Amino acid sequence: MTDRQEQWLAAEQLALTLTEGGMQRMAARTLAVFLFTDRESVTAGEIIEQLEASAGSVSSAIKSLLTVGLIERLPAPGSRREHYQLRENAWATLFTSQNAVIQAMLQAAAAGIATTASSDPAHQRLTQMHDFYEFLLGEIPTLLDRWHQQSEPSTPRDHRRA
Amino acid sequence: MTDRQEQWLAAEQLALTLTEGGMQRMAARTLAVFLFTDRESVTAGEIIEQLEASAGSVSSAIKSLLTVGLIERLPAPGSRREHYQLRENAWATLFTSQNAVIQAMLQAAAAGIATTASSDPAHQRLTQMHDFYEFLLGEIPTLLDRWHQQSEPSTPRDHRRA
DNA sequence: CAGAGTGTTCAGTAATTTCTGAACATACGG
DNA sequence: CCGTATGTTCAGAAATTACTGAACACTCTG
Numbered sequence: 001m002t003d004r005q006e007q008w009l010a011a012e013q014l015a016l017t018l019t020e021g022g023m024q025r026m027a028a029r030t031l032a033v034f035l036f037t038d039r040e041s042v043t044a045g046e047i048i049e050q051l052e053a054s055a056g057s058v059s060s061a062i063k064s065l066l067t068v069g070l071i072e073r074l075p076a077p078g079s080r081r082e083h084y085q086l087r088e089n090a091w092a093t094l095f096t097s098q099n100a101v102i103q104a105m106l107q108a109a110a111a112g113i114a115t116t117a118s119s120d121p122a123h124q125r126l127t128q129m130h131d132f133y134e135f136l137l138g139e140i141p142t143l144l145d146r147w148h149q150q151s152e153p154s155t156p157r158d159h160r161r162a
Numbered sequence: 163m164t165d166r167q168e169q170w171l172a173a174e175q176l177a178l179t180l181t182e183g184g185m186q187r188m189a190a191r192t193l194a195v196f197l198f199t200d201r202e203s204v205t206a207g208e209i210i211e212q213l214e215a216s217a218g219s220v221s222s223a224i225k226s227l228l229t230v231g232l233i234e235r236l237p238a239p240g241s242r243r244e245h246y247q248l249r250e251n252a253w254a255t256l257f258t259s260q261n262a263v264i265q266a267m268l269q270a271a272a273a274g275i276a277t278t279a280s281s282d283p284a285h286q287r288l289t290q291m292h293d294f295y296e297f298l299l300g301e302i303p304t305l306l307d308r309w310h311q312q313s314e315p316s317t318p319r320d321h322r323r324a
Numbered sequence: 325c326a327g328a329g330t331g332t333t334c335a336g337t338a339a340t341t342t343c344t345g346a347a348c349a350t351a352c353g354g
Numbered sequence: 355c356c357g358t359a360t361g362t363t364c365a366g367a368a369a370t371t372a373c374t375g376a377a378c379a380c381t382c383t384g
Contacts, residue, residue: 003277007284010277014270021263022184025372035291036274038282044331054374059332080329080382086287091294101183108176112198115165115172120200122169125248128313129197132253135309143305147297151290187342206361216344221362242352242359 008050011036026053030061034071034086041074041083069093092144099140106133170212173198188215192223196233196248203236203245231255254306261302268295 011032018028033047047058062084065071070090074083087093109130116123173194180190195209209220224246227233232252236245249255271292278285 006277007274010270010273013273014267017263017266017270020184021260022182035287036284038278038284040283055331056333056375057373060373063332082331091291095294095298101179104179105176108172108179111172111175112169115168116200121202122198122200125197129253131313132257132309135312136257136305139305139308143298143301146301147294150297151293217361218345218363219343222343225362244361 007036024061024064026051026057026061027064029053030058031065031070031086034065034084041085043081043083045081068097092147096140096144099137102133102137106130106137109133169198186223186226188213188219188223189226191215192220193227193232193248196227196246203247205243205245207243230259254309258302258306261299264295264299268292268299271295 012029014035015025015028015032018031019025023031029051030047033050034042037046037050039046044055044058044062047053047062048055051058062071066073066084070087070093071084072087074085076082109126112126113123113130116126174191176197177187177190177194180193181187185193191213192209195212196204199208199212201208206217206220206224209215209224210217213220224233228235228246232249232255233246234249236247238244271288274288275285275292278288
């Protein structure tokens with residue numbers, strides 16, 4: 001098997017993982033193309049060809065990736081085709097999108113706490129849950145700060161293991 | 163509307179959120195019951211009644227929650243029914259289960275890196291992705307340590323906002 | 325402004341996931 | 355032990371989700 005074939009296998013594998021993590025199937029496969037392509041930017045046609053999918057499904061996948069900020073439309077280079085590429089901080093964005101989930105969990109917990117007496121065992125459980133997710137939510141910005149400091153500095157050091 | 167009804171609404175809301183986050187529907191609803199019930203422990207029959215679901219689906223939901231360690235079977239208190247309850251650190255467990263996803267992403271990235279030349283733009287993208295998830299994976303244990311320190315100390319301070 | 329190349333939308337269909345119901349297993353109680 | 359209450363499994367039904375294909379819209383080009 002050629003390297004190229006292995007690459008697309010790895011890409012589909014990644015897409016599967018993303019799908020299990022809650023991402024829509026075609027969006028995940030499309031994202032994988034953006035990651036594994038050997039070009040700087042990609043057009044819808046190229047994605048259609050690579051995934052052997054319909055224009056319709058690719059169109060909506062691109063739309064959703066744009067919406068969540070994982071890819072961006074390139075300023076049209078005079079061509080008739082739209083070009084897209086993976087955004088710089090796509091992975092941090094993907095991670096951050098979990099915040100919405102955490103927020104929702106917090107709200108659900110708060111709603112439950114508001115309607116239970118403190119003697120109710122549920123009150124305790126809900127409070128524990130609430131505290132945990134509140135903690136998480138507070139830690140994430142710090143975490144991303146640390147990441148940006150580690151990856152962005154003007155003297156990019158070598159990350160590889162010894 | 164009574165408080166009790168509001169509570170179950172909040173519970174179903176939470177279940178929906180969990181489902182969007184990738185959890186199976188009935189497992190999510192069952193987990194919500196464990197969280198919002200006013201009892202110390204719950205039996206399958208009570209869940210069936212609360213969710214108006216079939217014995218079969220509740221049985222498999224309980225099984226999967228047990229498998230991932232979110233609930234535990236209580237030492238039978240002489241009764242014929244099995245009793246279950248939410249485990250102490252359920253939320254941390256749920257959060258930690260994301261590690262598997264991160265691991266898979268790392269592997270996919272590594273597989274792609276291995277088959278691309280460093281001149282290939284994909285090589286760069288994959289390396290960035292790999293570095294990010296490696297960073298994340300390294301931070302999570304620290305994060306949970308901090309949580310346990312904050313929540314477990316013998317002098318449990320007041321978490322509420324001023 | 326007509327024609328060709330792209331992109332988008334959406335109704336219908338295909339595939340997948342999820343739930344149910346009933347048969348089967350298990351264990352307690354008398 | 356037998357009967358009953360409870361739990362589990364699994365094939366099929368129901369519901370949901372995802373994809374396609376074709377009609378429509380837009381935009382550049384000559």
